[in-house]
Amino acid sequence: MSRSNPKLTRRHLLKGAAAATGALLASAPGVSFAQKASTINFLRHRAQVEPITILINDSPWFPGFEVLVNNYVDATGNDVNLNVTPFAGMLEKSRNAVQGNESEFDILNLNEQWYMQFYAGGLVKPIKEIKPDFELDPNVIEYDSSTRWDPNVRYSTPDGEIYGLPINGNIQLFFYRRDLFEAEGVAVPTTWDEVEAAAQVFHDPPQMHGFTIRSKPPNWEYQAYLESYGTSVIRLDVETGEWSVGLTAPEALEATNVWLNLGRNYGPANYADMGQAENLALMASGRLAMAHMVGAAAPNFDNEDQSVVVGNVGADVVPGGPAGRATMSGIWVMGIPHNLPEARQVAALTFLEWALSKEAQLDYALAGAIPVRQDVYEELAGDEKLGWWMKAMGDSTPYIKAQPRLAETPQIVEVVDRRMSQAIIDELSPEEALQEAAEEIQAILEGGGYNVTPLE
Amino acid sequence: MMATSAVDMTRQQRWRLSTFLDANFQYWALAPILIFLAVLTLYPVGQLLRMSVSDLAFVKGKLEWTYVGLDHFQTLRNDPVVPDALKNTLLFVVVVVCVEAVLGLLLAILVSRARRFAWFYRSVYMIPLLIPPIAIGTIWRLMYDYNYGIINQILFELGLTGPLWTANPDLALVSVMIVDVWHWTSFLFLIMLAGVESLPYELSEAARVDGANEVQVYRHIFFPLLRPTIIVALMLRTILAFKVFDQIFLLTGGGPGTSSEVISLYIYKVYFVQTRLGYGALLALLTAVIMSVFVVFYQWLNNYVNRQR
Numbered sequence: 001m002s003r004s005n006p007k008l009t010r011r012h013l014l015k016g017a018a019a020a021t022g023a024l025l026a027s028a029p030g031v032s033f034a035q036k037a038s039t040i041n042f043l044r045h046r047a048q049v050e051p052i053t054i055l056i057n058d059s060p061w062f063p064g065f066e067v068l069v070n071n072y073v074d075a076t077g078n079d080v081n082l083n084v085t086p087f088a089g090m091l092e093k094s095r096n097a098v099q100g101n102e103s104e105f106d107i108l109n110l111n112e113q114w115y116m117q118f119y120a121g122g123l124v125k126p127i128k129e130i131k132p133d134f135e136l137d138p139n140v141i142e143y144d145s146s147t148r149w150d151p152n153v154r155y156s157t158p159d160g161e162i163y164g165l166p167i168n169g170n171i172q173l174f175f176y177r178r179d180l181f182e183a184e185g186v187a188v189p190t191t192w193d194e195v196e197a198a199a200q201v202f203h204d205p206p207q208m209h210g211f212t213i214r215s216k217p218p219n220w221e222y223q224a225y226l227e228s229y230g231t232s233v234i235r236l237d238v239e240t241g242e243w244s245v246g247l248t249a250p251e252a253l254e255a256t257n258v259w260l261n262l263g264r265n266y267g268p269a270n271y272a273d274m275g276q277a278e279n280l281a282l283m284a285s286g287r288l289a290m291a292h293m294v295g296a297a298a299p300n301f302d303n304e305d306q307s308v309v310v311g312n313v314g315a316d317v318v319p320g321g322p323a324g325r326a327t328m329s330g331i332w333v334m335g336i337p338h339n340l341p342e343a344r345q346v347a348a349l350t351f352l353e354w355a356l357s358k359e360a361q362l363d364y365a366l367a368g369a370i371p372v373r374q375d376v377y378e379e380l381a382g383d384e385k386l387g388w389w390m391k392a393m394g395d396s397t398p399y400i401k402a403q404p405r406l407a408e409t410p411q412i413v414e415v416v417d418r419r420m421s422q423a424i425i426d427e428l429s430p431e432e433a434l435q436e437a438a439e440e441i442q443a444i445l446e447g448g449g450y451n452v453t454p455l456e
Numbered sequence: 457m458m459a460t461s462a463v464d465m466t467r468q469q470r471w472r473l474s475t476f477l478d479a480n481f482q483y484w485a486l487a488p489i490l491i492f493l494a495v496l497t498l499y500p501v502g503q504l505l506r507m508s509v510s511d512l513a514f515v516k517g518k519l520e521w522t523y524v525g526l527d528h529f530q531t532l533r534n535d536p537v538v539p540d541a542l543k544n545t546l547l548f549v550v551v552v553v554c555v556e557a558v559l560g561l562l563l564a565i566l567v568s569r570a571r572r573f574a575w576f577y578r579s580v581y582m583i584p585l586l587i588p589p590i591a592i593g594t595i596w597r598l599m600y601d602y603n604y605g606i607i608n609q610i611l612f613e614l615g616l617t618g619p620l621w622t623a624n625p626d627l628a629l630v631s632v633m634i635v636d637v638w639h640w641t642s643f644l645f646l647i648m649l650a651g652v653e654s655l656p657y658e659l660s661e662a663a664r665v666d667g668a669n670e671v672q673v674y675r676h677i678f679f680p681l682l683r684p685t686i687i688v689a690l691m692l693r694t695i696l697a698f699k700v701f702d703q704i705f706l707l708t709g710g711g712p713g714t715s716s717e718v719i720s721l722y723i724y725k726v727y728f729v730q731t732r733l734g735y736g737a738l739l740a741l742l743t744a745v746i747m748s749v750f751v752v753f754y755q756w757l758n759n760y761v762n763r764q765r
Contacts, residue, residue: 091728095514117731121515206603216709270602272712273623282603410730418537422713425625440536 049347051079052106055097057090057332060296061168064369071363072354080351098123103337106348110164112146112331113413116156116405119149119163124335127162130345136162139375140356141169143329144402153241154450156405164333165352166372171400172224172327173295173392177202178314180289189319192228192258195290199266202289210266211290212282213259215424216275217417220403221292222259223328227401229255230323233416234404234441243445244453247438255321256430260423272424284309292318294330295396296370298389315392317399325399331372365390408448415440507737528738538739540714541722542746544629548718549697552636557690559637560644561682567645568652578649585642593706596635597622600707625715628708632716635703640696644689651685683761691754698747719743 056065062084069080083105085093091114097103098118110118118124127134136147148160176188180202189195199210214221219233226232231246246252263271268282280297282288284307300306301313318327336348354360358375365371365380370393377394380386404412415437423433438455445452477484511522532538567577584592599605600621608618621631659681660673668676701720704710710717710725723743727736 099514099518117514121513123514216711268603270620270623272625273602273620273708278601278603285604287603407731411732414725414730418714421711425712425715427625427713427715436536443534 048076049078049350050106050343051081052344052347052351053081053083053104054107054109054334054351055083055085055090055093055105056109057087058084059087059168060299061369064364064367065167067367068355068360068364068369071360072351076350076354078347078350094118098337098339101339102341103339105337106340106344107334107336107351109167110333110335112143112329112333112403112405113409115146115164115333115335116149116409117407118335119156120151120154120407123338124163125338125340125345127165127336127349130336130342130349134162134349136165137356137373139358139373141166141372141374141397141400143169143171143331143372144400146329146331146333146402146405153236153238154406155236156402157236157238164335165356166331167334167352167355168332169370169372169393170330170332171295171393171396172221172292172318172330173298173315173389173396174290174292174318175283175297175301176290176314176316177286177288177309177312179309179312181314188314188316189290190317190325191319192225192262192321195319196262196266198290199262203266205268207287209268209282209288211262211292212267212274212279212288213263213271214274214276214279214293215263215272215421216278217413218420218424219413219416220328220330222256222416222420223401223403224292224318224326225255225259225321226252227326227328228319228321228323229258230321231255232401233412234406234445240451242451242453245438245441245445245455247434247441248456251323252434253430256420256423256434258321260430263424272421283313295389295393299368302385313388315389317392317396320399326401327396327399329400329402406445406448406450408444411444412441415444504737504741507734508741510734512733524734528735531735532738532742537714537717537722538719541710541717541719544714544716545698545700545718545720548629548633548636548700549694552633552640552697553690553693555633555637556641556644556693557686559641560648560689561686563641563645564648564652567649581642581645583642584639585646587639589639589702590706592635592639593703596703597707600631622708623712625712628712628716632700632704632707635707636697636700639703640693643696644693647685647689647692648682651682651689655681684758687754687758687761691751694750694754695747698743698750 054069056062066082069082072078073080083093090109090111093105094108094110094114097105097108108118108124110124136142142148143166145156145158145160147162147164147166148156148158149163150157150160174189176198180186181188181198184201186198186201187194189198195211201210202208203210223233226246229251231249231251233246235244235246236242237244263274267274270278276293276297279288279291279293280300283291283297284300286308295315298313298315302310304310307313317325320326334352336345336352340348355364356372358373361371361373361376362379365376365386371377371380374394374397377390377397381391381394383390403409406412419428419433419437419440422428423430428436442452442455506521508528509523509525511524511527513520513522563577563581567574567581570577599607602608602618602620602623605618605621607621611618619627622628655678660677663673663677699720700718701724704716704718704721705724708716710721719739720743723736723739726732726739
């Protein structure tokens with residue numbers, strides 16, 4: 001494996017040694033040409049496919065991905081280059097790659113909020129067009145069909161064709177201070193009502209806060225509340241192909257009131273300005289009893305350099321409401337650009353199939369990444385170091401819900417973020433915020449040419 | 457005879473051409489740079505205009521343009537964020553430019569009068585300008601943090617409850633303004649200092665000899681002579697302040713709500729996050745038009761001041 005900025009690696013050393021030996025053999029007297037060729041061929045390593053280049057974002061889980069790639073290179077002899085890019089440049093680089101005559105990247109890492117643009121535009125190749133007999137291992141979690149695209153309804157549905165394969169299984173978890181819960185004899189909450197009851201026990205500001213919401217930006221976690229009350233920002237009726245905006249439903253108001261109540265009454269005074277980093281810092285510094293945040297935050301609580309609560313944090317499935325529990329996905333899928341020669345597409349798929357195998361995913365998880373296989377979560381549930389949150393990740397799979405996955409998603413998300421933020425600071429009442437958001441989203445869908453049910 | 461006449465004609469034509477070229481040489485000499493500027497400026501502006509009346513979409517790897525006429529103007533009329541963003545931007549520009557100009561001028565006067573360590577003050581006041589905006593945003597974000605920030609910790613030690621710097625919608629934009637003043641005052645200070653130090657010392661000295669007091673010297677000699685410098689400094693700073701992005705992006709993200717949303721940040725969101733390239737282009741044009749109004753105003757002011765002199 002190599003990165004864009006070249007440095008001497010073990011592979012380079014081996015290649016150099018092989019080349020030198022080949023040159024020696026070629027110049028050795030008394031060795032036939034056939035013998036020389038066969039020996040050199042053997043020394044060229046066991047590469048089966050073309051070298052590939054992967055566009056990957058720099059992230060907390062990148063070291064795990066690097067281990068995955070190194071393992072692949074060692075196991076297969078196939079060469080992989082990594083183009084490591086900050087999150088902010090990923091979309092632009094991905095777009096540029098699929099616009100030219102031939103993509104510079106063989107695999108694009110696509111975020112949940114923009115992968116649909118690549119599926120819908122045919123910018124990544126359907127997997128079965130590369131390998132007609134491809135079957136997705138049932139243990140690979142599809143995160144509410146994020147792997148698929150159904151052109152008939154212009155959405156990711158279980159009937160859609162596979163365009164991408166998941167590589168990072170970010171979902172939300174419920175984190176709580178296990179030591180405090182055990183000391184007070186409080187059961188781990190499974191509903192928002194129970195969260196409030198527990199928060200009342202522990203809330204003692206400013207030393208200890210009962211619970212925090214993420215308010216900057218709020219949309220991702222907020223959507224779990226909506227889902228747990230039986231509604232969502234937008235919903236597709238697959239039978240009729242009709243979209244509806246769920247924010248004017250009475251359930252949306254109930255969910256919003258619960259969310260606001262928990263955030264305002266059991267969070268810190270700056271509840272209107274709490275991002276993921278702030279929530280994480282509050283929990284890691286021992287000043288927060290419960291939080292609802294991305295599962296990938298878990299390793300931070302075990303890091304002695306960052307956390308004063310090492311070994312004292314527990315994780316569970318996100319609590320629910322009348323419609324049950326829900327955790328939103330925020331995953332990454334890998335797609336193969338449409339503008340690649342067949343050999344490179346095959347090479348890219350060879351890597352992806354290997355990367356999704358159970359063995360590869362186990363090492364991937366142990367190296368700090370978020371795996372995408374259910375059997376890996378189940379196996380690691382008993383792991384001494386990771387088991388406390390890997391079990392919660394595995395238990396959450398049945399509750400995974402998708403964010404809106406349309407080309408207009410960024411617009412819709414902006415509306416939800418802005419209007420809910422206005423509700424948090426009381427600039428708008430919850431009713432006004434939901435109504436305004438619903439009208440704006442309705443207009444976005446209608447402007448996008450979707451068949452939309454009139455607002456309630 | 458005929459042949460001689462033809463030769464004369466040719467000579468005459470050459471002479472005319474060379475006379476013409478010589479007479480207008482200053483314009484010919486400018487031609488390369490004008491063509492260069494036209495390519496670098498007019499073409500992008502033309503593209504921006506074209507984008508503002510189009511919808512752009514990436515289809516099968518190609519950028520497709522669809523002419524939509526004035527549809528984006530309709531979107532602009534119905535966009536609830538733009539009025540807030542424009543109001544915040546104008547408020548931000550007026551406040552920070554005024555405060556920074558006053559502070560910059562005061563510092564420039566004080567440093568120009570300093571008898572010792574003037575070099576030291578110059579260097580120290582320049583430091584904020586040298587720090588990358590991304591670092592400034594991050595540093596101040598940490599300092600403003602309600603739970604861990606050093607500002608509120610100091611206030612707590614003094615027995616005071618620190619404000620919600622970036623979480624209070626009434627205070628979020630003010631918090632960004634404070635950072636901006638800290639960052640950009642040195643820019644105005646440097647321009648003002650250059651202006652102050654270039655003023656003829658003899659005039660103020662003569663006025664003092666004639667009995668003028670310090671207030672009179674500043675009012676009737678110092679400030680009138682410094683006006684062109686002040687106007688240029690204000691114009692430059694206004695243009696830069698209008699484009700404020702990094703500090704707001706890092707400190708508040710435009711929130712809470714839309715309390716600190718500014719037009720540059722909103723254009724970024726529309727253009728790069730929401731990928732509404734056509735509408736984003738229209739917003740960029742709108743910004744350019746508003747900034748042009750400021751530039752024209754400053755140029756009028758400059759001409760007016762020069763006429764007064």
